[in-house]
Structures are given as structure tokens and as C-alpha cells.
Amino acid sequence: PVNTIAQALAEPQTVARDLIVSVEHPVFGTVRSVASPVRVGDEVPPAHRAPQRNEHADAILRGLLNYDDARIAALAAEGAFGQPL
Structure with missing residues (x-):
């Protein structure tokens, strides 16, 4: 089960x-x-929360993809990021 x-x-x-x-x-x-449950020796892996929806969107869009404000605004207008929480 x-x-x-x-x-x-x-x-x-x-x-x-x-x-x-x-x-x-x-x-x-x-x-x-x-x-x-995965442990290596006595090491306990740190616990982290899951990211909020779109929490890292700005860093990815600007930092990795080099999108500018206009391109991000166009994506938002098309609903690419969903509805705000």
C-alpha cells in the first residue's frame, strides 16, 4: 500500500x-x-522544503536564458507562469 x-x-x-x-x-x-532514507555513513542529508511555484523563475529566465523584461512580460501575458498564488 x-x-x-x-x-x-x-x-x-x-x-x-x-x-x-x-x-x-x-x-x-x-x-x-x-x-x-539514504545515508552515507553517519551523515544525515539536510532537509529542504520544495520551492514555491515560480520561486526560481526570475533567476532561470534572466540568469540562464538571458531573457529581458519584455520577453518575460510577454510570457506572463500568455499565461506561461500560471495564476498567482
């Missing part, structure tokens, strides 16, 4: 393996989640 997040957080094996982490989310505050 596929567990929901709540079921996964309550799973005895998740608790025993210390896989429950808390991450800060800009909208929802502190959110509990399941950490990566």
Missing part, C-alpha cells in the same frame, strides 16, 4: 530510523515530513 504523509510519519519504522524532519515553509510554517 501507499501511505499518506500522516501514515508515513506514524509508521513505527519511520520513527525508529529517525526519519521525521521539520522544515520551515513560507506559507504553512513548520511542516513535518519524511527525511531521505
Whole structure:
């Protein structure tokens, strides 16, 4: 079966393996989640929240693709970035 997040957080094996982490989310505050089960030695990989929609759009469009304001505005007018949250 596929567990929901709540079921996964309550799973005895998740608790025993210390896989429950808390991450800060800009909208929802502190959110509990399941950490990566992949470990190398005693290293615990850092937990990060998922990016918000379009959070990195400006850096990608301007920095990687060299789009200017006019091109970005045209894309926005066509609905390329969806509706604001």
C-alpha cells in the first residue's frame, strides 16, 4: 500500500530510523515530513522544503536564458507562469 504523509510519519519504522524532519515553509510554517532514507555513513542529508511555484523563475529566465523584461512580460501575458498564488 501507499501511505499518506500522516501514515508515513506514524509508521513505527519511520520513527525508529529517525526519519521525521521539520522544515520551515513560507506559507504553512513548520511542516513535518519524511527525511531521505539514504545515508552515507553517519551523515544525515539536510532537509529542504520544495520551492514555491515560480520561486526560481526570475533567476532561470534572466540568469540562464538571458531573457529581458519584455520577453518575460510577454510570457506572463500568455499565461506561461500560471495564476498567482
